[in-house]
Amino acid sequence: MFRKFLLLLLPAACCCKPVLSQTDSAFARSVVDTLTGTYFWGRGYTNNGMQKAAAYLEQQFRNMQLQPLNGKAFTQPFSYPVNTFPGAMEVSINGxxxxxxxxxxVAPQSRGVKGNGSLVPADTNxxxxxxxxxxxxxxDKLTWSAEQEQADFTLIQLDKKRFPETPQTITADIDNKMVHSFATANIAGVVKGTLYPDSVIxxxxxxxxxxxxxxDTYFPGANDNASGISLLLTLARYYAQHPQHCSIGFICFAGEEAGLVGSKYFSEHPLVPLKQIRFLLNLDLEGTGTEGITVxxxxxxxAAFAQLQAINNKAGYLPGIKARGKxxxxxxxxxxxxxxxxxxxxxxxxxxxxxxxxxxxxxxPLDHINGLSGLLKEFVKRLAQ
Structure with missing residues (x-):
């Protein structure tokens, strides 16, 4: 069913095809602007947002003439439970x-509720x-997430700067739907190596x-992680035209926000033997860079980190590269x-x-995408050799 749904969406996705003659930064910008639009509705669990994004990415791989990683299809379907909020979302406090x-x-594990009444203070917050x-x-800050379980209560988180007064009464109409098997897919393609096709970066x-x-409310997810996808597609476009000695594979994971679900599924059901992976470069939050990057x-x-730093020190792609552990x-x-x-x-x-x-x-800003692209191209070239 997921495969059929993707094919139905492909005509809509095709209209979003970036122009391949653009520079890296302009191409990346077009991808970010596309994926953060209302059509994709935050690439999540309502309005078919994640399915639409998957169809878009599959079409990009086809446009670039990548090969499916498993030789059959670009999609690797899987499913997982998730709590969703597809309908009513109305809250009034103190009228x-x-x-x-x-x-x-609304906290992502919350159940739906409809009712009104007084609020009793448990503490000052x-x-x-x-x-x-x-x-x-x-x-202090409203930070949402995705949750695979539903609680037996409803938690509403208020921005204290926008609502400084003491909550005394509440009226709420919140609709939730627990989806026990949300169907999605990883999207995976490859540019085969010219000398070592069974060795993959x-x-x-x-x-x-x-x-x-x-x-009426969606979370665009520009930096997290339309930016990473924009850089991945920029590199996929490049390697489709410049094959390396070893294969260069590209995986767009689903379900990261729900607990790294897609990458866990791939690692447990790999489309190529894990021992054939020479190196893996994961791109997440790639939209800024005034203070460099962390690895x-x-x-x-x-040794690999020292090589990455040496490349950057020589070419000055980024303001700096900081090391972080596991x-x-x-x-x-x-x-x-x-x-x-x-x-x-x-x-x-x-x-x-x-x-x-x-x-x-x-x-x-996406003001360091060209630097990131240049740095990774040089690093991959050394890894591929």
């Missing part, structure tokens, strides 16, 4: 109607309506984000746990929007 995503968010099992918490990035919270697993692979903070993790050499690279500095409605394409 004031609040704006979802800006004034408040927490307020409870026992009758409807609603909790209201004041927060992988470039990976997750394409999913948080989707929508109600019918996770740098201390695990010091961390389970993106899709590289499951591979390195199984002995695959892997780096996770992310940019630093610039805007701080993260997992909120303000992570938009219009405010994402």
């Amino acid at each position: 004031k109607k609040l704006q979802p995503g800006v004034d408040y968010i 927490q307020f409870v309506n026992p009758a409807h099992r609603i909790m209201v918490m004041k927060e 992988f470039i990976t990035a997750h394409y999913d984000h948080l989707g929508g919270m109600g019918k 996770v697993n740098a201390t695990e692979y010091p 961390a389970a903070n993106s899709d590289h993790y499951w591979f390195s746990e199984q002995g695959v050499p892997a780096f996770f690279l992310y940019t630093m500095g610039g805007i701080k929007a993260y997992h909120d409605v303000f992570d938009r394409g219009a405010t994402l």
Whole structure:
């Protein structure tokens, strides 16, 4: 069913095809602007956002004439449970109607609720309506996520700067739907190596984000991670025209925001033997860079990290490269746990929007994409040799 759904969406995705003659930065910008638009609705769990993004990426791989990684299809289907909010999303506190995503968010594990009543203070920042099992918490920043389980209560998180007064009454109409088997897919393609086709360098990035919270609010996910996908597609376009000695593979993971689900599935059901992976470069949060980049697993692979630094020191692609140790903070993790050499690279500095409605394409600078692209091309060239 997922495959059929992708094919139905391909005509819509084709209209979003970037122009291949653009420079790296302009091409990346077109990808970010496309993926953060309302059509893809945050690449999440409502309005078919993630499925539409998968269809778009599959079409890009076809346009670039990549080969399916498993020789049959670009998709690797899988499923997992997730709590979603497809319908009503209305909250009023002290008689004031609040704006979802800006004034408040509903915690991702929350159940749906419809009712009104008073709020009893539990402390200075927490307020409870026992009758409807609603909790209201004041927060310094609203940061949403995805959750694979549903709780037996509803948690509403308020931005304390926008709502400084003490919550006393609440009216809520919140619709949730627990999807026990959400169908999605990793998208994987390859440019075969000219001398060593069975030795693969992988470039990976997750394409999913948080989707929508109600019918009118979605989380664009520009830096996280339309930016990483834009860089991956930039490199895929390049390697499709410049094959290397070994194969260059590209995986766009689904389900990262729900707990690195797609990369875990791939690592447990690899489309190529893991021992054939020469190195894996995971791209996540690539939209800034005024303070350079950080490399996770740098201390695990010091020789490779030293080589990356040497390239940058000579060419000056980025303001700097910082080392970080092992961390389970993106899709590289499951591979390195199984002995695959892997780096996770992310940019630093610039805007701080993260997992909120303000992570938009219009405010994402992407001012170091060309530098990142140049650095990775040189690093991959050395790895491929």
